[in-house]
Amino acid sequence: MSGRRAIYLTSRREVREGLRSRALIISTGIQVAIVVAIVIVAGITGGDETNEYDIGYVGSDAKAVVDEARSAASAFDAEVSPREYADPAAARAAVDGEDIDAAIAGRELIARTDPSDTLTSLLQSSSREVRGSEALRSRGLSEREIDAALEPPPLALVEVGEGSGGSRIAFIGSLLLYVAILSFGIAVATAVVVEKSTRVVEVILAAIRPVQLLTGKVLGIGLLGLCQVTLIAVAGIATALITGSVDLPDSTAGAAVLVVVYFLLGYLMYAAAFAVSGAIVSRQEDVQSASAPLTILLIAGYLVAISTIDSPDSTIAEISTFFPPLAPMVVPGRAAQGALPAWELAVSIVLMLAATVLLLWLAARIYDRVVLRMGAPLKLRQVLRLAR
Amino acid sequence: MLELDELSKRYGETVALDRLGFAVDEGQAFGFVGPNGAGKTTAMRIVIGVLAADAGEVRWRGAPLDAETRRRFGYMPEERGLYPKMAVGQQLAYLGELHGMSDPRARESAALWMKRLGIAERADDKVEELSLGNQQRVQLGTALVHEPEALILDEPFSGLDPVGVDVLSEVLLGVARERGVPVIFSSHQLELVERLCDAVAIIRAGRLVATGGVAELRAERAGRRWRLEVDGAPGTPAWAARVAGATPLGNDVYELAEDTDPQGLLDAARAAGPVTRFGPEVPTLAELFRDVIGRDSEREAAR
Numbered sequence A: 001m002s003g004r005r006a007i008y009l010t011s012r013r014e015v016r017e018g019l020r021s022r023a024l025i026i027s028t029g030i031q032v033a034i035v036v037a038i039v040i041v042a043g044i045t046g047g048d049e050t051n052e053y054d055i056g057y058v059g060s061d062a063k064a065v066v067d068e069a070r071s072a073a074s075a076f077d078a079e080v081s082p083r084e085y086a087d088p089a090a091a092r093a094a095v096d097g098e099d100i101d102a103a104i105a106g107r108e109l110i111a112r113t114d115p116s117d118t119l120t121s122l123l124q125s126s127s128r129e130v131r132g133s134e135a136l137r138s139r140g141l142s143e144r145e146i147d148a149a150l151e152p153p154p155l156a157l158v159e160v161g162e163g164s165g166g167s168r169i170a171f172i173g174s175l176l177l178y179v180a181i182l183s184f185g186i187a188v189a190t191a192v193v194v195e196k197s198t199r200v201v202e203v204i205l206a207a208i209r210p211v212q213l214l215t216g217k218v219l220g221i222g223l224l225g226l227c228q229v230t231l232i233a234v235a236g237i238a239t240a241l242i243t244g245s246v247d248l249p250d251s252t253a254g255a256a257v258l259v260v261v262y263f264l265l266g267y268l269m270y271a272a273a274f275a276v277s278g279a280i281v282s283r284q285e286d287v288q289s290a291s292a293p294l295t296i297l298l299i300a301g302y303l304v305a306i307s308t309i310d311s312p313d314s315t316i317a318e319i320s321t322f323f324p325p326l327a328p329m330v331v332p333g334r335a336a337q338g339a340l341p342a343w344e345l346a347v348s349i350v351l352m353l354a355a356t357v358l359l360l361w362l363a364a365r366i367y368d369r370v371v372l373r374m375g376a377p378l379k380l381r382q383v384l385r386l387a388r
Numbered sequence B: 001m002l003e004l005d006e007l008s009k010r011y012g013e014t015v016a017l018d019r020l021g022f023a024v025d026e027g028q029a030f031g032f033v034g035p036n037g038a039g040k041t042t043a044m045r046i047v048i049g050v051l052a053a054d055a056g057e058v059r060w061r062g063a064p065l066d067a068e069t070r071r072r073f074g075y076m077p078e079e080r081g082l083y084p085k086m087a088v089g090q091q092l093a094y095l096g097e098l099h100g101m102s103d104p105r106a107r108e109s110a111a112l113w114m115k116r117l118g119i120a121e122r123a124d125d126k127v128e129e130l131s132l133g134n135q136q137r138v139q140l141g142t143a144l145v146h147e148p149e150a151l152i153l154d155e156p157f158s159g160l161d162p163v164g165v166d167v168l169s170e171v172l173l174g175v176a177r178e179r180g181v182p183v184i185f186s187s188h189q190l191e192l193v194e195r196l197c198d199a200v201a202i203i204r205a206g207r208l209v210a211t212g213g214v215a216e217l218r219a220e221r222a223g224r225r226w227r228l229e230v231d232g233a234p235g236t237p238a239w240a241a242r243v244a245g246a247t248p249l250g251n252d253v254y255e256l257a258e259d260t261d262p263q264g265l266l267d268a269a270r271a272a273g274p275v276t277r278f279g280p281e282v283p284t285l286a287e288l289f290r291d292v293i294g295r296d297s298e299r300e301a302a303r
């Protein structure tokens, strides 16, 4: 039998058992729900909502201004509800009593202290427009001429830099990668030690070579992970598009691809190490302590990622980009915020590939020597000696 | 023929195997016996390839055993091992495939062996839901499902009830006789080994003490042991001491030195009283085992 078939069979077993496991399906469901919820909540609390203003007026001149403000409101992300008052004193009392946000009476704009800039500029520009058109009309200009004079074509808006959408995607991306690499890495370590503690590994290794078993296991569990990450990423982006709750920056698609790429590289590198952490112990209880260093590295990567969300150009973010154990959590976030030069990405991927290949090779050597060994957990020094 | 040739293995200071060698013919039921720690498990693991020998070689049909050939062997480790959460049928089919069968053939063979081993109705149950005895049957199934060319079983009978022992004996003999497969198994139940096996190897402290056909080994010893009963005189009589070359072993059994004529023993006995029984004594395998192991350790002590 070819090695490829042995790897295919062992990875197929992992996929089948994974799909039958309720834990995996539930955790995938929960993570999809969390990401969808984050996207929706981001939409509700984000800065894009409209302001509603209740504006009072006294007299017909003021009414004209408020009516103008009402039609111009949408340009200010606002809505205006007019209310009529009999005299300035009543309007003033209403503003003071917080019944309305502001009032116009004669030549006065009545507002509470420190009114919002949006509100004042809306009302001031409306007033200017009304007065201006009155003045022009009195000079005998036609309505068309007045419109042309008062409503010149607006300036074209050129947006520069990334909006808040990029940092939100960076946050979700780092979280997703951290959770996925950690949970599937632990799954590999657990699967390895379960085979040891149940002793089934001896039966399997009577049929195939250790490196084939290791490869099949890492690939099978990785395939499950890839499906989960893709599903979550697609669910998050789809929610953003459908609800329109987050303005997706142009870098979203690229960031999503990088999330998948860095999951693959990060997972393979960490899975190799997690497999060794499972192989050097004999009991399931010992997996956690054996894999603690890996967990700490992953947490460190995640912390760097979220602490540099607002400063994706910082030195620490840049250094982490070139440090394979941290890069998976950091790089896609920087890319989402448009803060990742192409050469840095290329170097990072090359370093990741090199580290992954090295770790897989090392893991295969160590796994081969320790997987049938029972007894007390091995020390790091013993493990490294075995790898020689 | 499966040959173990001068296998040696050390664990640090412990010598587990010391130039161990013997041969097993195809179609033979072969018993592998020795006291605890003798090296049986170590030797079997080396044969199946999960452990590497420090020196020596295993040959199958004259050629050194390689991974591809080993994959066609069946193995039951001393420490039983199955995936606890995998269904019985799937587990057997999976192992069939790992040992080189195609998917449909593995499934077919798994179903067949579940029927033969009496666990057909548990096919869809998880292994962990089975009783220990039934798990043992599944374990045996994993060794048999891919129609192995040779079977290496480490203490397959331990933990089985008498019915289970009968089922397993029948299966093993069937595989050996009908398909010409060598079946090597280790066991501490020497009566069972005597009943089932064509040949045995007895080892102690990693070294071979005796090997050969069960009948031949027993007959070989029989040539020098005689049972002689004198009417009315149980126990070791005084006259026996006067027969040169005869050593009383108790229970009316005497061992004669080489070149000693048994008729001399008979004459001396008849002088003492009426002889009711006289004939060669064929030792059981258990007696033979105690005997050769005891003698071997004496020799060891003398060195």
Ligand SMILES: Nc1ncnc2c1ncn2[C@@H]1O[C@H](COP(=O)(O)OP(=O)(O)OP(=O)(O)O)[C@@H](O)[C@H]1O
Residues within 6 Å of the ligand: B011, B014, B015, B016, B034, B035, B036, B037, B038, B039, B040, B041, B042, B043, B078
């Ligand atoms: N992993 C190991 N590390 C150190 N010593 C070992 C190891 N495995 C076996 N030994 C030693 O090698 C010798 C042979 O052990 P082995 O398990 O082969 O004996 P055995 O004949 O199978 O015994 P039993 O009848 O009790 O199963 C023993 O002295 C044992 O202590």
Ligand SMILES: [Mg+2]
Residues within 6 Å of the ligand: B040, B041, B042, B078, B154
């Ligand atoms: Mg043993």
